[in-house]
Amino acid sequence: MSSDSPATSDPRRAIPSTDRLLALPEVVAAGQRLAAQVIRRLITDIQAAARRGELPPDAVVPRVIEAVQTTQPSELSAVLNATGVIIHTNLGRAPLSDAARNALLAAAGYVDLELDLDDGKRSKRGTWAKAALLAQAPDADDALIVNNGAAALSLATTGLAVAQGTPEVVLSRGELVEIGAGFRLPDLITSTGTRLAEVGTTNRTTLDDYRGAVTETTGALLKVHPSNYWIGGFNSSVTTKQLATLAAEQALPLIVDVGSGLFESDSVLPDEPTIGQALRDGADVVIASGDKLLGGPQAGLLLGSRTALQKLAAHPLARAFRADKFTLAALEATLNAPSTPVYDALHADGDELYARSRRIAEALDAQVVAHEGRVGGGGGAGVPIAGWAVRLPEHFAHPLRTGSPAILPRVAAGRCLLDLRCVPAAEDERVLQRLRQIAEGVA
Known part of the structure; x- marks a missing residue:
């Protein structure tokens, strides 16, 4: 066979073998961060690209080294939120406080989750988180923590209706909420077999509507805050206090979902409705989320009367919905910390935001414009939060999102708007550096 035959001249024969690539010092070092199967997959993918002619054989080694050095065990990327939306669901809702982050690190190891270190015996899960929750809500007799707000609502409506021996909950048609991704609360409530008695109309519901719907099959009255929309014009609704009076007359529990926490x-x-006021107005169980205005981890919070909470804690769904050690640790730390990033962003000083924005804008020959932020995440629906944004050309948006650090701006009316409300001031220099790179054409 001649030396220039297809068999010997095929450039694919020059692709480094898997064994050779695995022996590279950089690949061996990466084994301290990445599992063996992850490293092998990176190598085989790059080799396959070279066999398809998408990569020259001599580029395989540097590409493998780059891949193992840049690949992280988790695909999640940290993002700087420059949208002006404080509780951004697509960005994981509430960013945690330093105290909560430190609590998560501590919880990553062995912890006394269900152990009394004093006597060495088993204890109840989440005791300290529950105590911190009750300290914030002195009007509650008891509390229960589950894994999210949907679980809290499902447990409350199912557990209390079943506890009464009846499977029906009464709710206003104006509160048949649909939240993100097509998730509808009525579907959640009925998924466990509980029936839903809808009363009133979309815009008007009266106390007599509720009273007329109460039958021998009614297990509970339910009030849900329509947290992501509002109804104006000709409308009326029934207050928690009015419903509590009716519930007491009918010997029924009243469940109130205030939503944002x-x-x-x-x-x-x-x-914005509050947990404390709903309790003082007579709700037997008040439901809220932990990762909205509370500024903590994803969690479902149930607070209220000891009788109602003990029934719910004993229900089989309570086990299915229970919170893990990370949620409990982060929630306790959030409640005991002096502030949260959500609170700080909500109460950010307008003059300081303007000064920060102006410094970045002047460095780029850009403009600072008035910009209305939002609470987001089903809180403060329709409430504008006055602030400022650096206005840039729209073509800045994509490299901002895909660069390092990843920065998410708002794109509107053909402009890229950079709102610093939720961006820590310590990150301003990194943001400016990234903007300069984009302005100079460095992708």
Whole structure:
């Protein structure tokens, strides 16, 4: 066979073998961070690309080295939120406080989750998180923590209806909420076999509507805060206090889902319902999420009367919905910390935001414009939060999202708007550096 025959001249024969690539010092070192199967997959993918002619054989070794050095065990990427939306569901809702992050690190090892270190015996799960929750809500007799808000609602409606021996819950048609990704609360409630008695109309529901729907099959009354929309014009609804009176007359439990997890009234959001007020108005069980205005981890919070909470804690679904050690640790730390990133962003100083924005804008010969932020995440629906944004050409948006650090701006009316409300001030220099790279054409 001649030396230039297809068999010997095929460039694919020059592709380094798997064994040779696995022996590279950089690949061996990467084995301290990445599992063996992950490294092998990176290598075989690059070899396959070279066999298809997409990569020259002499580029395989540097490409493998680059791949093992840049690949992380998790595909999640840290993102700087420059949208002006504080609780951004697509970005994981509430960013955690330093205290909560440290608690997660501690919880990553062995912890006294269900152990009393004093006597060495088994204890109840989440005791300290529950105590911190009750300290924030002194009007509650008891509390229960589950893995998310949907679980809390499902447990409350199912557990209390079953506890009454009847499978029906009464709810206003104006509160048949659909949240993100097509998730509908009525579907959740009925998924466990509980029936839903809808009363009133979309825009108007009266106390008599509820009273007329109560029958021998009614297990509970339910009020849900329509947290991601509002109804204006000709409308009326029944207050928690009015429903509590009716529930007491009918010997029925009242469940109130306030949604966003605000414990007490905040001047920035004066119309947002609170856990404390719902309890004082007579709700037997109040439901809220942990990763919204509370600023903690994803969790479902149930607070209220000891009788109702003990029934729910004993229900089989409570085990299926129970929170893990990371949720409990982060929630306790959130409740005991002096502040959260969500609170700080909600109450950010407008003059300081303007000064930060102006510094970046002047460095880029850009403009600072007024920009209305939002709470997001089903809180403060329709409430604008006055602020500022650096206005840039729209072509900045894609490299901002895909660069390092990843920065998510808002794109509107053909412009890229950079709102620093949720961006830590310590990150301003990195943001400016990235913007300069984009302006100079460095991808």
